[in-house]
Amino acid sequence: AYNLVNECSHLYAVFNNESESRLVYYYDKNVRTLTVSPGRIPYLNMFTNLSSYRGNTQDYYMFKACMVQLEKAGGGTLYVNPGEYHISNAICVPSNVHIVFREGAILKKTTAIYKTSLDNSKTMFILVPPSLANKKAAIGGYNGTHNVHFIGNAKVVMDCGFKSPGRAIDMGHCYNISIKNIEFKNEFESHLIELNSSKNVNID
Numbered sequence: 001a002y003n004l005v006n007e008c009s010h011l012y013a014v015f016n017n018e019s020e021s022r023l024v025y026y027y028d029k030n031v032r033t034l035t036v037s038p039g040r041i042p043y044l045n046m047f048t049n050l051s052s053y054r055g056n057t058q059d060y061y062m063f064k065a066c067m068v069q070l071e072k073a074g075g076g077t078l079y080v081n082p083g084e085y086h087i088s089n090a091i092c093v094p095s096n097v098h099i100v101f102r103e104g105a106i107l108k109k110t111t112a113i114y115k116t117s118l119d120n121s122k123t124m125f126i127l128v129p130p131s132l133a134n135k136k137a138a139i140g141g142y143n144g145t146h147n148v149h150f151i152g153n154a155k156v157v158m159d160c161g162f163k164s165p166g167r168a169i170d171m172g173h174c175y176n177i178s179i180k181n182i183e184f185k186n187e188f189e190s191h192l193i194e195l196n197s198s199k200n201v202n203i204d
Contacts, residue, residue, distance in 0.1 A: 032076030034066045038083035043069055056088045056110045063091040068130050070097050075147070080105045088112040090120035090170070094129040096147045101182065103154035109166040120170075123194070124158060125150075127171040142199055144173035152181035158192075165190030174198040 034043060042065035047053050053061055063078075063085075070076045075096025082104030089112050093099070112121030120126055127145040132138040150169070160166040167190050171177060175198060184192040195201060 028069070029073050031069055032073045033079075034069065034076070035079040035081060036062050036066060036085075037081040038085060042066075052114050055113055056086050057113060059085045060087055060089045060091065063087070064130065067092055067094060067097070070094060071129050071131060080107075084108060086110045087124040088121065089114070090123045090126040090133075092130040092133045093125055093127050093145055093148055094131075095145050098149045098151065101150070101152045101156040103156065105152075106157045106159065107168075108159045109161045109163050109168070111163060122165050122190070123167040123170045124160075125169045127169070127174050127177065139173045142173055142175045142197075144175075144198075145171070146175045146177070148174070148177050150179045150182060152183075154181075155183070156181065157183045157185065159185055160187045160190070160192065162186050162188040164188050167194055168192050170194040171198050171201070172196040174201070176200045178202045178204070180204040 038059075040062055042048060042062045044065070046065035046068065047061040050061075066078050070078065071094035075094070077098045077100060080099065080101045082102055084106045086108050088110050107124055109124055114121070127148060128139065129145060158168040160168055166186075166188060168184050168187075169179065169192075171194070173196075177198065177200070179193070179202070181204070193203070
């Protein structure tokens with residue numbers, strides 16, 4: 001059992017023994033532009049007190065924190081600065097999000113430490129809102145994530161690292177999706193992009 005405490009737009013769950021608190025979510029409709037860099041702490045320190053925040057999950061949580069915020073804000077833009085990122089689990093992407101990869105950004109699929117307690121460990125990005133990540137049959141038809149753009153500038157790489165399986169992007173029941181100027185490589189026993197039941201998708 002716990003009490004909910006609202007502190008400066010942060011909503012925490014404070015457990016009865018008062019020895020642990022965790023961030024449930026953060027919402028600020030005015031924050032629609034975020035930036036990630038290698039080694040950066042997740043937005044507003046989200047998830048950093050979880051036991052699963054360690055080793056190769058840290059970049060995953062950094063991206064996840066941004067996607068949680070952008071879903072709450074109704075969309076926005078995430079800038080990915082140059083450098084190497086190690087993605088262990090699926091980063092869930094909500095609607096109306098532009099992900100702009102700056103020149104020199106390299107995303108590498110790594111072996112997940114946590115394959116059951118965290119989101120899908122087979123892919124780097126999956127087009128589903130974070131709030132629906134663990135709900136079965138939550139979307140159908142074309143009512144899933146929409147208006148999402150992955151945009152690379154010059155040399156940008158998504159490296160699946162020959163993981164089995166190891167995919168870069170998954171989408172299903174989506175519409176108005178574009179992927180541009182990104183190099184995909186090192187797929188093994190899977191697909192670089194898994195694309196099903198979607199419309200108005202452009203890969204350039």
